[in-house]
Amino acid sequence: MVTGRASAVQRRPASKPLVTFSNIDKTYDGEAFVTRNLNFMIEEGEFLSLLGPSGSGKTTTLMMLAGFEAPSSGAIYLGEKRLNETPPHRRNIGMVFQNYALFPNMTVAENIAFPLSVRRVPKFERQNRVERALEMIELAHVAERRPSQLSGGQQQRVALARALVFEPRLVLMDEPLGALDKNLRETMQYEIMRLHERLGLTVVYVTHDQSEALTMSDRVAVFHHGRIQQIASPKVLYEDPANAFVANFIGENNGLSGKVTARDARFATLELTPELSIRGRVGEGISIGTAATLALRPENVSLDDETMPGDIRLRGTIDEVIYCGDHWRLHLTAADRAGFVIKVPNKTATAPPQPGRIATMSWSPADCKIVEADAAR
């Protein structure tokens, strides 16, 4: 599930911010904020994903960076330069659209030549660069075709080549693989990552598909209601979610909610029922008396055995057992709440768990976290 990119961790130090969002608010109608208080940087060479449910403001953020929407307040910088007043055609930012937006009245080669011809690149050089771009996407043989004669994946690659051929400092992609089927998606994910690596691109990538974001990105910004909930590497997002929204949105979570009754520097106690309290690592913004949520991944919970000293134990009734090949997926009722999910490795030695049985679950306090409940907004 969580793959992340090895390179992400290594490349981190010493790069300068290429893009800076500073206190960006955006509202279309003067009342509802589509994005609110955006503050983040994108480093040179970074692959940053904007992840969030539909309507959370990802596209709007991208459009403000591209220049098609103006921030209601705040500033965007490209390098040292304030970008707000630069019209979109002078920003030199490559952009890939969800439906490719290839010009249907031009051939593939003309499409790719377009950014060069508007920049008055001499004809000979233009041809050279178009040829190189076509080789890069391995589509030299369709140069003279119209976009409508290409498959979805080919169109996507042409759109990429067109956005890259003028060597922009920054490439934006808005759900670029949204229209492709699953296999093609994976191939294209790989291809985009390869190009990112090879050309040293800085990419801002919008998606609502968490596995895509986790696989491809150096860092992911999780959007909800126009705010960035957390911006971090995939590993940190998954293992150390900042709040209940992130914990529930990314991967699976046993988000039991309760009230905080104690906390110290490292741990907090969450009261689920008067009889039952659970200890876990303390998240940001947790104070005694506030509502909070448990962040506990199903695969971190063991069943019946394997208890270590200090582990947390919780009894529950098995409601449902689903066979998933390499593991069993169990739905239990625990602490008076149905829907507790755990994953049990499928070892030939052990008998399959039976529904209706009372089971004891256990996990290490280090594997669970007490995080802020989903803020109303």
Next chain:
Amino acid sequence: MRAFLLAVPLLIFLAATFVVPIGKLLIMSVETVEVANAFPRTAALLAGLPGPPALPSRQIFEALAADLETAQDQGTLAAAARRLNTYEPGFRSLLLKTVRQLPLPDGEPADKAFQRIDQRWGEPETWRLLGRAAHRWTLDFLLTAVDHKIGAGGTIEPVEASQAIYVGAFLRTFAISASVALICLVLGYPVAFVLATLPARQSNLLMIFVIVPFWTSLLVRTTAWYVLLQPNGVFNALLTRSGLTAAPVALMFNRTGVLIGMTHVLLPFMILANYAVMRGISPDYQRAAVSLGAHPALAFLRIYVPLTLPGIGTGTFLVFVLALGYYITPALLGGAGDEMISQLVALQINRQLNWGLAGALSVYLVVFTLTVYVVFNRLVGVDRLRLG
């Protein structure tokens, strides 16, 4: 098959209202029966005459004398006289004058008697025209409609300049229709663009202004312009009162009036045709072009406008073709020099009762329209011909 049955009432309706009348008009343009019906014996004899025109035999004079009498009794003479008059003004009076002196006095040979009544009966040209008119099938209408005729020598030659009115009318019709299409494009394209890019609420409101004229009778709208454009009408009042012009400007009974009126009536077609295409164009194309470095104006010209070509083509085609057949608006707002072909067709039918010439003029109009259609189909594709 069942689907076909559902369409049968429509097919019958189309056949009755469209195919049959047009077919009849086409036949009328090459058929002339008045003279052959009125003078059957003369027609039969004249048809048998070979060679260049000459004075016919006495037998034919006798046949004509007999035919004239029967025709007058049966009431077919008037139609034949009218028909002959289209060949040669004065033919009608010749026939009427002759028929008044019938029956011929006994003993006088028919050919001598006819030439005594009027010397024109002694001219081969008179008989040539009678012979032509007596043919059931003729190209004369089609030639007349393009200002030509078959001369005395049997060759096709242009008519006298004073009678050459139809080619000019065709060219004028073409010029007016093309101007109207162009004006509609210039005015309608930006409106369609605004309609297609505005948020839905404003766009729907504006759309009402475009569509309302559709719900108003053509005659009412034209009459409204009649009121507005008069020398002492609203427009001229505005112009003179604001000091833009010293005296009222002639805005009607001239080409200006025709163009204003027709543009107003046909503009919705242009707007709707373009709007239908523009609404389907994703704003991403424009954005993509701009993100690739094109100035918005350049992106508009190089990307957006080419994408709207089907709309431009459809709108221009619709307006042009509809304008070709316009009748009421130019009749009310135009002057003497602004007659369009449809007005001349109507004139032939209503006043001259010359259905043959009306048919011939229509044939050219239909053929020309079909040509425009074929060219349009080649360039744009008829499947693009949709509104809304």
